[in-house]
Amino acid sequence: MQSILVTGGLGYIGSITITELYKAIGKYYKIIILDNLSNSNIQVLDTITSIIGEKLDLYIVDIQNQTELKEVFKKYKETNPINYIIHFAALKAVGESVENPIKYYQNNVVGTLNLLNCAEEYKCQNFLFSSSATVYAPGEFVDEEAPFKPSNPYGETKVVIEYLIRSLSKKGGRYLCLRYFNPVGATKDGKLGEMPNKPNNLFPYIEQVAIGNLQQLYVFGNDYNTHDGTGIRDYIHILDLAEAHVVALQELIKRDEKKENYYDYFNIGTGKGFSVLDIVNEYSKLVPIKYQITDKRAGDVAILVANPNKTKEKLGWVAKRGLTEMCQDSYNFIKSKQ
Ligand SMILES: NC(=O)c1ccc[n+]([C@@H]2O[C@H](COP(=O)([O-])OP(=O)(O)OC[C@H]3O[C@@H](n4cnc5c(N)ncnc54)[C@H](O)[C@@H]3O)[C@@H](O)[C@H]2O)c1
Structure with missing residues (x-):
């Protein structure tokens, strides 16, 4: 069985996506969660377990720590190789990014570089990236061909990563960037929703x-x-966003099985x-x-x-x-x- 690594999987979007993903394809893939708990807490794992009825493997690892990240890839190499990555882990507070751009570039850009480095070393070429509407200039009915014009360092980190992904995709593999607009709401049972350590949205x-x-x-x-x-x-309901990830991952799986190269980017709003x-x-x-x-x-x-x-x-x-x-x-x- 192959694995899907979900970084930032205890966060708001990650945790809810995991429960939807598990329902859709959990029988066929092992889902591994990685998070450094900088904006989430460990109890979210218990909630996920109570919803899906299985305790998923969790690694409390910071993506800035390349050595620990590699250990995770190595651990599964023989038994359940990580073949897909859904990369949610990031800092996302616009105001804080204006006050502290270095922290944002360090966490989001350097962290993603580390992750992509590990992915290359362990031959994982299927990558789904959480991008954001903040890559665009303000506007109504903005389509994907609108030029990048981020208004803050947080948005800049997403642009830099999108450029990196575009360049990598030219070497082959399957890469998708989903540009979320404003996810809100919670699961119907009220168990999972946004519980930030400090409310920003x-x-x-x-x-x-x-x-x-x-x-x-x-x-x-x-x-x-x-x-x-x-x-x-x-504003987009979090369950709609989670379902978009299931659809997007299935697209990557389909292309991977055919060994097709693929790169695209989509608005999710x-x-x-x-x-x-x-x-x-x-x-x-x-x-x-x-x-x-x-x-x-x-x-x-x-x-x-x-x-x-x-x-x-x-x-x-x-x-x-x-x-x-x-x-x-x-x-x-x-x-x-x-
Ligand atoms: N929520 C939004 O409004 C929104 C909109 C557009 C894009 N996004 C993007 O979606 C992704 C998920 O957002 P969210 O709303 O679930 O945020 P969140 O803060 O709830 O989840 C992010 C998770 O990543 C973890 N994390 C952060 N830095 C990490 C690191 N260095 N190593 C390991 N784990 C780390 C946090 O602890 C947290 O659990 C982010 O990339 C964010 O930029 C969010």
Whole structure:
């Protein structure tokens, strides 16, 4: 049996993707998790185990540590060689990346270089990369051919890695970059959702307000050129995003079995934009969300919404869930954690 290595697999997107992946192809592939717990905690493994009914192998390893990373590849070489990598591990706080670019380049770029180095040494040529909409300039209905124009160091790290992947793909192998827009929400049973060590994104903040841990939400800027002055984003339900990974990995598997070379990059979004206040209003149908307008944040942009057409045409994937479901599942999740 071959293995799929999931870096950052105890994080928000990684953990939920693992449960969906296990349901879809867990019978045929061994799933190995690697995480350094910098933005997650070990209990997530127990939750994954309770959902899928099997305890997966977990390595508490930092991808910046090439020696420890190699040990993981070596361990499985004879029995369950790592043939696929889904690479989620990264730091992702835009504001922090503006304050500390070196930390972001070090963790995200150097870490990915190490990982790709190990992959090359152990002949693993199937790589699925978590890229981001932050590689683009602001815009509506942005397609994949829009030029790279990141507004902050976090986005720059994704661009550098995408360039590296493009160059590597010319030597052969199968590489996919998925550019996520704004994943939100949680699993239906409320077991897995976003539980950052420090909330940075909109929904984790709103959740803390919803359960009374924070008094109010700070809305960063209300003079953007949008219908209500607050920033507009393309929010995507986390289960839709997890399903996109299953589809993308199956595409890699199909191409690998035929020994075809493959390289592509896809937007993973809904194509619909909502402002911060649209979200506050929708969420307030479930529980009142107090908010206060404050200064704009460095590195933020007015509007960023995906054109999802290429993903639909080439991967056959479309987002199915809407904003009401995103808010409901998010609230359900945070209530169950109280
Ligand atoms: N959540 C979003 O809004 C969003 C949007 C676009 C792209 N992405 C990308 O998706 C990926 C997953 O994001 P997420 O929301 O699940 O974030 P997350 O912080 O919940 O998960 C990332 C995981 O990677 C781990 N990690 C970080 N650095 C590591 C390192 N050096 N070695 C080993 N593990 C490390 C963290 O502990 C965490 O468990 C990231 O690459 C992120 O940049 C996220």
